[in-house]
Amino acid sequence: MTKVCPRCGFENPDNVYSCQRCGYPLIEVPQRMPGVQVQSQPTYQQQFATREKPKFPLLQVAVPIIAGFIIIAILLSILA
Numbered sequence: 496m497t498k499v500c501p502r503c504g505f506e507n508p509d510n511v512y513s514c515q516r517c518g519y520p521l522i523e524v525p526q527r528m529p530g531v532q533v534q535s536q537p538t539y540q541q542q543f544a545t546r547e548k549p550k551f552p553l554l555q556v557a558v559p560i561i562a563g564f565i566i567i568a569i570l571l572s573i574l575a
């Protein structure tokens with residue numbers, strides 16, 4: 496196993512406690528850092544999804560399609 500430096504990405508041997516390239520301290524539990532980010536991300540995504548979710552998605556999709564069919568029908572009736 497190698498310890499990948501989170502700062503510079505250098506792969507250090509497992510028995511070192513600081514990055515051999517940049518001196519960044521390599522802590523034994525690097526999984527806590529992503530854990531904090533994972534906990535904060537869903538909250539942001541939930542707020543974002545709630546704001547982004549349209550109230551009438553069917554209406555927003557159906558209206559342009561129906562309008563397109565009406566325009567095509569009018570054009571066909573004019574041409575015929």
Ligand SMILES: [Zn+2]
Nearest residue numbers: 500503514517
């Ligand atoms: Zn480093």
